[in-house]
Amino acid sequence: MVTLHRELVAHLGGDADAVILETPYGFQVNRDDISTRAREYFRRSVGLPTVVAPDTHADGPSARAPGTGDADKVRDLVRRADWVFSGPGSPSYALGRWHALRLGEILRERVARGYGVTVMASAAACTVGFAALPVYEVYKAGHPPAWLTGLDMLGALGLPVAVIPHYDNTEGGTHDTRFCYLGEPRLHGLEQELPDESAVLGIDEHTALIIDLDASLVRVWGRGVMTVRRRGSSVLVPAGTTLPLEQLRGLVTGTESAAVPLPRRPADRGADAATRATTAGTGSAATLQEAVAAAELRFDSAQEARDAASMAETVVELESVIAAWSADMEEDQGGEGARTVLHGMIRRLAQAAGRGLSEPEHTLGRILVPLLGLRRRLRADGAYDLADEVREAVAAGGVRLRDTAEGSEWRWEETDGQEIGSRSEPLRPPAKPF
Numbered sequence: 001m002v003t004l005h006r007e008l009v010a011h012l013g014g015d016a017d018a019v020i021l022e023t024p025y026g027f028q029v030n031r032d033d034i035s036t037r038a039r040e041y042f043r044r045s046v047g048l049p050t051v052v053a054p055d056t057h058a059d060g061p062s063a064r065a066p067g068t069g070d071a072d073k074v075r076d077l078v079r080r081a082d083w084v085f086s087g088p089g090s091p092s093y094a095l096g097r098w099h100a101l102r103l104g105e106i107l108r109e110r111v112a113r114g115y116g117v118t119v120m121a122s123a124a125a126c127t128v129g130f131a132a133l134p135v136y137e138v139y140k141a142g143h144p145p146a147w148l149t150g151l152d153m154l155g156a157l158g159l160p161v162a163v164i165p166h167y168d169n170t171e172g173g174t175h176d177t178r179f180c181y182l183g184e185p186r187l188h189g190l191e192q193e194l195p196d197e198s199a200v201l202g203i204d205e206h207t208a209l210i211i212d213l214d215a216s217l218v219r220v221w222g223r224g225v226m227t228v229r230r231r232g233s234s235v236l237v238p239a240g241t242t243l244p245l246e247q248l249r250g251l252v253t254g255t256e257s258a259a260v261p262l263p264r265r266p267a268d269r270g271a272d273a274a275t276r277a278t279t280a281g282t283g284s285a286a287t288l289q290e291a292v293a294a295a296e297l298r299f300d301s302a303q304e305a306r307d308a309a310s311m312a313e314t315v316v317e318l319e320s321v322i323a324a325w326s327a328d329m330e331e332d333q334g335g336e337g338a339r340t341v342l343h344g345m346i347r348r349l350a351q352a353a354g355r356g357l358s359e360p361e362h363t364l365g366r367i368l369v370p371l372l373g374l375r376r377r378l379r380a381d382g383a384y385d386l387a388d389e390v391r392e393a394v395a396a397g398g399v400r401l402r403d404t405a406e407g408s409e410w411r412w413e414e415t416d417g418q419e420i421g422s423r424s425e426p427l428r429p430p431a432k433p434f
Helices: 001-011 031-046 073-078 091-101 104-111 136-138 185-193 244-253 270-281 289-302 306-326 335-357 364-380 383-397
Strands: 018-021 051-053 084-087 117-120 159-164 199-203 207-212 217-223 225-230 233-238 240-244 399-403 407-413 419-426
Touching: 001 031, 001 117, 001 207, 018 031, 018 217, 031 051, 031 399, 051 073, 073 091, 073 306, 084 091, 084 104, 104 117, 199 207, 199 244, 207 225, 217 244, 225 244, 225 364, 240 244, 244 306, 289 306, 306 335, 364 399, 364 407
Parallel strands: 018 051, 018 084, 084 117, 159 199
Antiparallel strands: 199 225, 207 217, 217 240, 225 233, 399 407, 407 419
């Protein structure tokens, strides 16, 4: 989500202190590599130099970075940072470490006093509500579904929620992996344990909720929707929507009627422009794969209907979709496959155009030659009325015949009279005198 990060960083000005919290993936053996790639991503694609706050232990310096991982130093680093980011990994591991290090208090304080920019994505996003989802334990290890105590960063804003990112995940294919791999039965059971005045806040993939505390507004950014779910009943807030923070509070606590139309605003720049390109001819596709599949169906239908204009339009729209997604992605995430489909469409369109350009010499000519031969024989036999019917029949299809002393000439014309092609057919001497 390059475009989003650039937009958020633009509010910081120059020389911002930016920190990446590695805690959610701190248990992984390749954590150093992940941190290096994360720093390079923000430097190259976002233009933001960053430092990494290591996953240190509360009882002293980090073994990986002696003298730099002291817990007090990490807390102070996060407290003073203009921008803090934390992302993929394990929500339960992150919560355990942040509670032990008291970093959860600092993150909650940043939000409560509206200091700087705090970005929580993927696993880190799971932790920001008062209840958190232990994704790995439930989905991978088979633990009974149960809420963990979250950081409750949004509680200070009057939003008692359990945040579930990857809300529209479809990786399971044949089984339900929506709701961050929970599926409907597990989510239904878990939400019964939430207090009446709370809700599940679902964030689709390639989607973000931006809370502007200065303006007291929230904005749904990206390609999907934000879902406010209470006891199985959901209110969907699509990308490009801005609404007052107070209205979101009402939706969460149940005091705001779900039937109240949510205010809309003109589509945002950046990724929301990609949303418009994605949905222009492909329905409500939320992923690149869905957009490509919808484009293929539309192209096939247009080809079956021999609608060249719609075929070409679909190719152009799909190219725009791929370009928009590529501009917002650091790495190729399905783009190569999408371009393969696009190239196939172009080749099929070229083949259809080639057949069209061969008219009338190669296609129409193969039909007219035997018809003109029949007409010659009819004229030779004196069946001029039937020969004239042949002339009139081909004329109805846009072919004009002209008889000369040297033979017959035919010309195919569009309805506007523009000549498309022509050819001469020599007349054989009649078998009988006229």
